[in-house]
Amino acid sequence: MTTPVVRCRVAPSPSGFLHIGTAKAALYNWLFARSHGGTFILRLEDTDAERTDEQYVHAMCEGFKWLGIEWDEGPEFGDEPEKGEYGPYRQSQRRDLYSREAARLVAEGKAYRCYCTKEELDAQRELAAKEKRPPRYSGKCRNLTEEEIAVKGDAPFAIRFRVPEGETLIDDIIQGPVRIKNKEYDDFIIVKSNGDAIFHLAVVVDDGLMKITHVIRGDDHLTNAGRHVMLFNALGYPLPQFAHHPLIHDEQGRKYSKRLHGANVLDWREDGYLPETMINYISLLGWTSEEEGKEFYTLEELKQLFTLKRLTKSPARFDRKKLDWLNGQHIRMLTVEGLCDRVLPLLRNAGFAVDEKPREWLIEMAAICQEKIPTLNQIVPYTDFFFVTPEGYDEKGERKFFRKENSLKALETALQCMNGLSEWTVESLKASYEQAAQEKELKIGALVNGTRLALTGKTVGPGLYELAKLLGREESIGRMQVAIEYVKTSGEESS
Numbered sequence: 001m002t003t004p005v006v007r008c009r010v011a012p013s014p015s016g017f018l019h020i021g022t023a024k025a026a027l028y029n030w031l032f033a034r035s036h037g038g039t040f041i042l043r044l045e046d047t048d049a050e051r052t053d054e055q056y057v058h059a060m061c062e063g064f065k066w067l068g069i070e071w072d073e074g075p076e077f078g079d080e081p082e083k084g085e086y087g088p089y090r091q092s093q094r095r096d097l098y099s100r101e102a103a104r105l106v107a108e109g110k111a112y113r114c115y116c117t118k119e120e121l122d123a124q125r126e127l128a129a130k131e132k133r134p135p136r137y138s139g140k141c142r143n144l145t146e147e148e149i150a151v152k153g154d155a156p157f158a159i160r161f162r163v164p165e166g167e168t169l170i171d172d173i174i175q176g177p178v179r180i181k182n183k184e185y186d187d188f189i190i191v192k193s194n195g196d197a198i199f200h201l202a203v204v205v206d207d208g209l210m211k212i213t214h215v216i217r218g219d220d221h222l223t224n225a226g227r228h229v230m231l232f233n234a235l236g237y238p239l240p241q242f243a244h245h246p247l248i249h250d251e252q253g254r255k256y257s258k259r260l261h262g263a264n265v266l267d268w269r270e271d272g273y274l275p276e277t278m279i280n281y282i283s284l285l286g287w288t289s290e291e292e293g294k295e296f297y298t299l300e301e302l303k304q305l306f307t308l309k310r311l312t313k314s315p316a317r318f319d320r321k322k323l324d325w326l327n328g329q330h331i332r333m334l335t336v337e338g339l340c341d342r343v344l345p346l347l348r349n350a351g352f353a354v355d356e357k358p359r360e361w362l363i364e365m366a367a368i369c370q371e372k373i374p375t376l377n378q379i380v381p382y383t384d385f386f387f388v389t390p391e392g393y394d395e396k397g398e399r400k401f402f403r404k405e406n407s408l409k410a411l412e413t414a415l416q417c418m419n420g421l422s423e424w425t426v427e428s429l430k431a432s433y434e435q436a437a438q439e440k441e442l443k444i445g446a447l448v449n450g451t452r453l454a455l456t457g458k459t460v461g462p463g464l465y466e467l468a469k470l471l472g473r474e475e476s477i478g479r480m481q482v483a484i485e486y487v488k489t490s491g492e493e494s495s
């Protein structure tokens with residue numbers, strides 16, 4: 001027997017943005033497909049016309065694209081045509097298939113027409129509520145004869161699945177075997193009286209006809225899986241393997257609400273996180289590698305290592321600190337050219353004249369920030385002084401580095417160092433500062449921090465010698481003179 005090729009899918013409902021939980025389901029399916037030479041399919045569950053909006057479809061697909069989760073088969077998106085042989089990949093375009101398969105179930109006696117009216121069903125539900133028992137379909141239309149059906153003429157009808165006797169087994173890779181007695185289900189509707197297929201039928205017909213081999217999705221669907229297994233069997237499709245993974249919880253341990261910042265994957269792009277970080281981070285929200293303690297993974301590593309066996313059962317809590325740490329690590333992994341390309345649009349957006357600078361200068365600027373910035377967005381406060389002369393000085397910094405007893409001496413010494421240099425390099429700046437510190441009995445910190453405040457207006461930023469080198473001799477000396485003048489003419493020295 002040949003092993004079937006892995007085919008897995010994500011099937012989001014485009015009723016909003018790409019939620020981080022949907023991204024997790026997509027990522028696990030995608031990594032699993034990639035690690036097995038399989039196919040990853042994007043299918044849009046867009047049957048709820050009222051909640052579906054093309055704008056949402058776009059935002060969601062953009063989220064996938066940003067993360068780099070490319071689908072091998074899926075719907076048209078932007079300039080990309082639909083791809084794959086099992087389309088269409090939007091449920092709204094698959095209605096005929098659902099009707100055909102539902103009709104087949106009816107013809108085979110596995111489903112039946114139900115003529116009960118809404119009023120009748122509501123009354124039964126109310127009675128059940130009054131009697132404090134779970135509502136159950138009465139079974140009124142389960143065994144209608146041909147004659148009884150003929151009498152109904154063209155009265156509207158829904159189609160109900162005839163739940164067979166016995167037991168249903170969901171052999172879940174993560175949850176283990178889950179056995180449900182079929183008695184617990186009543187005959188459920190699979191096609192509404194207006195002809196629309198219910199989610200359970202649509203998802204199973206799609207998975208069946210698209211030859212899906214693995215259904216990896218959130219454990220909020222575990223309660224649906226019993227119905228799905230019965231439908232797979234009734235329709236005669238091979239059963240896929242199920243893996244229901246826990247949902248993502250927020251830092252307080254609650255389900256990650258749609259309303260929280262960061263629920264939308266693209267919020268992280270806005271905040272300056274790398275897609276590489278998000279892939280790494282999301283993959284760890286429910287999966288562990290065999291290498292204990294390792295948390296930093298490149299995409300390539302994940303594609304090699306990802307296995308369903310190591311998915312965990314307990315819900316994963318969002319941990320912002322870990323995410324930030326990972327982002328710093330991924331920023332350091334970029335080539336300097338790569339980092340430069342990613343930060344340029346941010347600097348341009350901030351209104352800085354980056355295009356007037358030579359490429360080599362920009363790359364150097366990115367390089368001196370690479371070890372420092374926790375998010376791409378931080379490039380702006382880390383480099384703004386290159387483009388705009390500081391208009392003032394950080395208040396705390398001023399007290400610490402401009403108003404102490406030795407402050408003026410330190411600034412003047414620093415200026416002398418700058419003036420005395422024959423070449424303007426990181427090494428010569430450093431050597432001259434170190435020598436002057438010794439000779440003048442100043443702490444190197446006083447020299448460095450005072451200079452930083454004078455050149456950038458701030459107390460944090462890229463390495464001082466590196467930033468001074470890039471800022472240039474003339475500009476640096478000019479800013480030192482301004483600062484010295486400022487210290488001399490304003491404020492009182494404090495101890």
Ligand code: GLU
Nearest residue numbers: 011012013045203217221
């Ligand atoms: N549309 C469902 C969701 O977004 C997915 C159903 C499935 O994966 O089977 O949760």
